[in-house]
Amino acid sequence: MNCQRVRQIFPELLDSRTSATQVPSGSTGTIEEARAHLASCPDCQREFARLSQTMQALDTLPIAPPSGRLRRDFYAMLEEEKHSAESVRAAAERQYRVRRAAMWRWVLSPLAACALVAAGFFAGRKVTPMAPAPATSSPDAVALQQQIKQLQDQVSNMGTLVSYSLLQQQQRPANDRLRGVMSSATLENPSDRAINDLISAVAFDSSPNVRLRALEALYPHAEQDVVRAGVLASLGREQNPLVQVSMIDFLAAANDVEARPALEKISVSVASDENVRNAARRALTQF
Amino acid sequence: MGPPANPLAPGNLPMVNRARAATTVESATEQRPDHALMLAVRGGELDALGELFERHHGRLFGFLVKLTGDRTAAEDISQIVFQRMLKYRHTYRDDGSFTAWMYHLARRCAADHFRRASAAPHAIDPSALHDHADDAPHAAHHATTRDDHALLHAALARLDHGDREVLLLSRFQELSFAEVAGILECSVGAAKVRAHRAMHALRDIYFNLQSTRTGQGKIP
Ligand SMILES: [Zn+2]
Numbered sequence: 001m002n003c004q005r006v007r008q009i010f011p012e013l014l015d016s017r018t019s020a021t022q023v024p025s026g027s028t029g030t031i032e033e034a035r036a037h038l039a040s041c042p043d044c045q046r047e048f049a050r051l052s053q054t055m056q057a058l059d060t061l062p063i064a065p066p067s068g069r070l071r072r073d074f075y076a077m078l079e080e081e082k083h084s085a086e087s088v089r090a091a092a093e094r095q096y097r098v099r100r101a102a103m104w105r106w107v108l109s110p111l112a113a114c115a116l117v118a119a120g121f122f123a124g125r126k127v128t129p130m131a132p133a134p135a136t137s138s139p140d141a142v143a144l145q146q147q148i149k150q151l152q153d154q155v156s157n158m159g160t161l162v163s164y165s166l167l168q169q170q171q172r173p174a175n176d177r178l179r180g181v182m183s184s185a186t187l188e189n190p191s192d193r194a195i196n197d198l199i200s201a202v203a204f205d206s207s208p209n210v211r212l213r214a215l216e217a218l219y220p221h222a223e224q225d226v227v228r229a230g231v232l233a234s235l236g237r238e239q240n241p242l243v244q245v246s247m248i249d250f251l252a253a254a255n256d257v258e259a260r261p262a263l264e265k266i267s268v269s270v271a272s273d274e275n276v277r278n279a280a281r282r283a284l285t286q287f
Numbered sequence: 288m289g290p291p292a293n294p295l296a297p298g299n300l301p302m303v304n305r306a307r308a309a310t311t312v313e314s315a316t317e318q319r320p321d322h323a324l325m326l327a328v329r330g331g332e333l334d335a336l337g338e339l340f341e342r343h344h345g346r347l348f349g350f351l352v353k354l355t356g357d358r359t360a361a362e363d364i365s366q367i368v369f370q371r372m373l374k375y376r377h378t379y380r381d382d383g384s385f386t387a388w389m390y391h392l393a394r395r396c397a398a399d400h401f402r403r404a405s406a407a408p409h410a411i412d413p414s415a416l417h418d419h420a421d422d423a424p425h426a427a428h429h430a431t432t433r434d435d436h437a438l439l440h441a442a443l444a445r446l447d448h449g450d451r452e453v454l455l456l457s458r459f460q461e462l463s464f465a466e467v468a469g470i471l472e473c474s475v476g477a478a479k480v481r482a483h484r485a486m487h488a489l490r491d492i493y494f495n496l497q498s499t500r501t502g503q504g505k506i507p
Binding site for chain 2: 008010011012014015016017050051054055057058059061062063064065066067069070071073074075077078081082087090
């Protein structure tokens with residue numbers, strides 16, 4: 001092996017990831033051969049020392065730690081994300097997924113649900129003796145496609161109607177937001193999205209009136225785990241005694257035993273409003 | 288958004304605080320590997336990212352200072368890297384490597400930063416990196432450690448950005464060359480060739496600067 005060849009292999013020799021028997025890329029010699037040359041060639045030894053010295057200097061180059069700003073900004077960002085509607089919902093979801101099995105509904109987006117309905121409809125059609133095998137051009141298939149399209153439109157219209165995105169729309173007047181809550185509430189079969197919006201309103205809306213109205217609207221859906229979990233989480237954030245009492249009443253009416261530890265704490269907490277403590281005690285006797 | 292968390296709020300915040308409590312307990316008893324922590328973040332346990340931040344932000348910042356030659360930019364980019372981890376947590380893969388992913392994001396964020404800053408190559412002012420590093424460059428006949436550091440920063444600054452990038456990444460021995468290649472979006476062979484070329488280039492610049500400073504003339 002000549003000096004030039006060996007020097008091309010130096011980087012491999014300085015790399016702890018290189019194994020002793022490896023044949024370096026683009027080289028005919030092995031690591032062992034390079035080492036042997038290096039042991040007996042002073043020129044190469046000097047070159048190797050320089051490279052090794054440079055790399056060691058680079059690896060150990062001290063960098064003063066970042067200012068406190070980085071850590072402060074990071075944790076502020078993390079807190080903000082944790083309190084975003086999506087994260088609160090995800091946390092509720094995670095918590096309850098572990099314990100209960102009836103969560104599958106939540107996973108289905110309106111469109112996925114629509115696809116299921118459409119698939120069911122399609123399957124139903126297929127087994128009807130009247131229906132011929134659906135060819136793409138047959139009038140039957142066209143009708144079917146129209147019906148699926150209609151279904152999709154219905155679902156997506158419902159989505160638009162109730163797209164009450166609180167976090168982005170806090171600037172809207174409370175009355176406006178209230179109307180948003182009402183439209184979510186008046187749907188006969190609100191989608192998961194609508195329910196999500198109502199939970200977000202309970203948790204995050206700045207107006208107590210909107211929070212109360214949203215809570216009311218959730219009563220018909222109190223049987224859903226995610227609804228109770230959302231109200232329970234919101235109770236921890238809530239500062240208005242009137243809303244706190246309403247939330248406690250809600251959890252009591254829903255007979256949510258998960259809320260028991262939190263209610264027990266409230267019932268003895270001197271920091272709580274007296275009415276709130278009483279409501280918690282009352283609720284505890286109802287379980 | 289919403290009322291601030293009430294310190295006197297009754298009850299434990301069921302969703303917000305449990306995760307933190309769990310993290311504290313677990314880190315007290317055992318160190319969860321990076322990968323497990325990031326999977327937890329992906330699954331919604333956002334507090335696990337705090338642990339990853341504590342473990343990695345120092346090295347990430349160091350990498351970015353060496354890459355950009357600018358501490359303020361390095362802080363900004365570090366922050367954006369963690370922001371993207373949070374934002375894109377759903378894209379973290381089951382078979383992923385956290386460190387490789389972090390440097391992948393860092394490289395992208397640094398590129399965005401440079402695109403925003405200017406199209407021209409970034410010039411590094413070594414005195415901004417090391418206070419008093421060049422107090423008396425001509426008076427010193429013997430290299431002090433501090434001067435060596437300043438010289439190395441200057442040498443790094445003279446490397447082409449791509450060379451600096453591949454060199455710094457290849458020095459992280461915990462990254463395999465396959466991962467380095469993945470981050471750079473090239474083949475393993477190409478990554479090695481580029482890294483090796485950059486090593487030689489840095490050595491030449493570094494020793495030239497040293498010999499210029501000590502007035503010993505050029506390297507034989
Ligand atoms: Zn030789």
